[in-house]
Amino acid sequence: MKQETLNFFDKVYEVAKLVPYGRVTSYGAIATYLGAARSARMVGYAMNGSGGKNVPAHRVVNRKGLLTGKHHFDGTNLMQQLLESEGIVVIDNQIQDLDKVYWDPLKEL
DNA sequence: CTCTTGACTGAGG
DNA sequence: GCCTCAGCCAAGA
Numbered sequence: 479m480k481q482e483t484l485n486f487f488d489k490v491y492e493v494a495k496l497v498p499y500g501r502v503t504s505y506g507a508i509a510t511y512l513g514a515a516r517s518a519r520m521v522g523y524a525m526n527g528s529g530g531k532n533v534p535a536h537r538v539v540n541r542k543g544l545l546t547g548k549h550h551f552d553g554t555n556l557m558q559q560l561l562e563s564e565g566i567v568v569i570d571n572q573i574q575d576l577d578k579v580y581w582d583p584l585k586e587l
Numbered sequence: 588c589t590c591t592t593g594a595c596t597g598a599g600g
Numbered sequence: 601g602c603c604t605c606a607g608c609c610a611a612g613a
Contacts, residue, residue, distance in 0.1 A: 486610070505595055509609095516608045522594030523610075540595060547594030591613085599605080 486514065487524035493583055494528070497537040500564040501581035502573060504541045511583040522547060536560040543573035543580075 493508045506518040514520065521538070525547065528535045536557045540546045548557040548571060558568045567574040 509595085514609075516596090517610065518595040519593055519608075520595090520610050523592085525594055528594095535594080538594075541597095545594090550594060589613105592611090593609105596608090597606095600603085 486512065486517070486520060487527055490521050490524040491528060491531050491533050494525075494533045494535065494538055496583065496587070497534060497581055500566060501579050502537045502539055502543070502561070502566065502576075503581045503583060504539060506541055507582050507584060508538065511587070526550070537564075537581075539573060543576035545571040545573070 489512050490508055493503075493511055497503055504518075505521040506515065508521045509515055509518040512521075525533070525535045525538065535547065536551070538547070545557050545561075545568065548555075551557045553559075558571065561568045561573065566579050573579065
Protein backbone atom coordinates (compact mmCIF):
# COMPACT_ATOMS: atom_id res chain seq x y z
CA MET A 479 0.00 0.00 0.00
CA LYS A 480 1.90 2.98 -1.25
CA GLN A 481 1.00 6.52 -0.40
CA GLU A 482 0.34 7.14 -4.05
CA THR A 483 -2.70 5.02 -3.41
CA LEU A 484 -4.12 7.93 -1.54
CA ASN A 485 -5.13 10.45 -4.13
CA PHE A 486 -4.66 14.13 -3.56
CA PHE A 487 -8.40 14.39 -3.21
CA ASP A 488 -8.55 11.72 -0.53
CA LYS A 489 -5.92 13.51 1.52
CA VAL A 490 -7.93 16.69 1.33
CA TYR A 491 -10.98 14.86 2.63
CA GLU A 492 -8.98 13.47 5.54
CA VAL A 493 -7.75 16.88 6.63
CA ALA A 494 -11.18 18.42 6.16
CA LYS A 495 -12.63 15.82 8.47
CA LEU A 496 -9.99 16.68 11.08
CA VAL A 497 -11.24 20.25 11.34
CA PRO A 498 -12.72 20.59 14.87
CA TYR A 499 -16.23 21.73 15.56
CA GLY A 500 -16.64 25.48 15.50
CA ARG A 501 -13.38 26.00 13.59
CA VAL A 502 -12.48 26.67 9.97
CA THR A 503 -9.38 26.45 7.82
CA SER A 504 -8.21 27.66 4.43
CA TYR A 505 -7.57 25.80 1.20
CA GLY A 506 -3.97 26.96 1.18
CA ALA A 507 -3.42 25.66 4.72
CA ILE A 508 -4.64 22.22 3.72
CA ALA A 509 -2.63 22.27 0.53
CA THR A 510 0.51 23.24 2.42
CA TYR A 511 -0.11 20.51 4.96
CA LEU A 512 -0.34 18.02 2.12
CA GLY A 513 2.96 19.29 0.72
CA ALA A 514 1.33 21.03 -2.22
CA ALA A 515 1.32 24.64 -1.07
CA ARG A 516 0.77 25.83 -4.62
CA SER A 517 -2.20 23.57 -5.12
CA ALA A 518 -4.71 25.39 -2.96
CA ARG A 519 -7.04 25.48 -5.93
CA MET A 520 -6.92 21.72 -6.14
CA VAL A 521 -8.18 21.51 -2.58
CA GLY A 522 -11.34 23.31 -3.54
CA TYR A 523 -11.54 21.36 -6.75
CA ALA A 524 -11.32 18.16 -4.74
CA MET A 525 -14.23 19.26 -2.64
CA ASN A 526 -16.45 18.75 -5.64
CA GLY A 527 -16.38 15.10 -4.72
CA SER A 528 -16.88 15.80 -1.03
CA GLY A 529 -20.58 15.11 -1.41
CA GLY A 530 -21.49 11.77 0.15
CA LYS A 531 -18.10 11.53 1.84
CA ASN A 532 -19.30 13.15 5.04
CA VAL A 533 -16.76 15.94 4.60
CA PRO A 534 -17.46 19.25 6.40
CA ALA A 535 -16.67 21.34 3.35
CA HIS A 536 -18.43 24.28 4.96
CA ARG A 537 -15.49 24.54 7.37
CA VAL A 538 -13.12 25.15 4.50
CA VAL A 539 -12.90 28.69 3.20
CA ASN A 540 -10.34 30.85 1.44
CA ARG A 541 -7.63 32.70 3.33
CA LYS A 542 -9.84 35.75 3.77
CA GLY A 543 -12.48 33.72 5.56
CA LEU A 544 -14.79 34.34 2.63
CA LEU A 545 -17.29 31.62 1.73
CA THR A 546 -16.16 31.38 -1.86
CA GLY A 547 -17.48 27.85 -2.17
CA LYS A 548 -21.00 28.50 -1.00
CA HIS A 549 -22.18 28.41 -4.61
CA HIS A 550 -21.43 24.72 -4.63
CA PHE A 551 -23.94 24.05 -1.87
CA ASP A 552 -27.59 23.44 -2.55
CA GLY A 553 -29.11 26.47 -0.90
CA THR A 554 -28.00 30.04 -1.19
CA ASN A 555 -27.12 30.45 2.46
CA LEU A 556 -26.75 26.81 3.50
CA MET A 557 -23.02 27.07 4.08
CA GLN A 558 -23.43 30.15 6.23
CA GLN A 559 -26.21 28.50 8.22
CA LEU A 560 -24.01 25.51 8.98
CA LEU A 561 -21.16 27.70 10.19
CA GLU A 562 -23.44 29.82 12.35
CA SER A 563 -24.85 26.61 13.81
CA GLU A 564 -21.35 25.91 15.11
CA GLY A 565 -21.06 29.29 16.77
CA ILE A 566 -19.15 30.94 13.95
CA VAL A 567 -20.27 34.45 13.11
CA VAL A 568 -20.76 34.90 9.40
CA ILE A 569 -21.88 38.13 7.78
CA ASP A 570 -22.37 38.46 4.05
CA ASN A 571 -20.38 35.32 3.28
CA GLN A 572 -17.54 36.71 5.41
CA ILE A 573 -16.44 34.97 8.61
CA GLN A 574 -16.09 37.38 11.53
CA ASP A 575 -13.34 36.95 14.13
CA LEU A 576 -11.52 34.69 11.70
CA ASP A 577 -8.41 34.62 13.85
CA LYS A 578 -10.43 33.13 16.70
CA VAL A 579 -12.06 30.34 14.71
CA TYR A 580 -9.20 29.68 12.33
CA TRP A 581 -7.71 26.19 12.61
CA ASP A 582 -4.30 25.68 11.05
CA PRO A 583 -3.39 22.00 10.44
CA LEU A 584 0.27 23.03 10.26
CA LYS A 585 0.17 24.27 13.84
CA GLU A 586 -2.50 22.05 15.37
CA LEU A 587 -1.12 18.88 13.82
C1' DC B 588 0.59 15.21 -25.58
C1' DT B 589 -1.99 19.88 -25.55
C1' DC B 590 -5.63 22.87 -23.87
C1' DT B 591 -9.10 24.30 -20.56
C1' DT B 592 -10.93 24.82 -16.06
C1' DG B 593 -10.91 26.09 -11.18
C1' DA B 594 -14.35 26.09 -3.83
C1' DC B 595 -6.72 29.94 -4.45
C1' DT B 596 -2.99 33.25 -3.33
C1' DG B 597 0.19 36.96 -3.53
C1' DA B 598 1.76 41.08 -5.64
C1' DG B 599 0.92 45.50 -7.84
C1' DG B 600 -1.83 49.80 -8.96
C1' DG C 601 -8.86 49.04 1.31
C1' DC C 602 -10.55 47.47 -3.23
C1' DC C 603 -9.71 45.81 -7.99
C1' DT C 604 -6.91 43.50 -11.47
C1' DC C 605 -3.28 40.52 -13.21
C1' DA C 606 -0.44 36.59 -13.21
C1' DG C 607 1.34 32.20 -11.35
C1' DC C 608 0.58 27.92 -9.68
C1' DC C 609 -0.72 22.78 -10.16
C1' DA C 610 -3.74 18.69 -10.80
C1' DA C 611 -7.52 16.50 -13.33
C1' DG C 612 -10.52 15.86 -17.34
C1' DA C 613 -11.54 16.08 -22.45
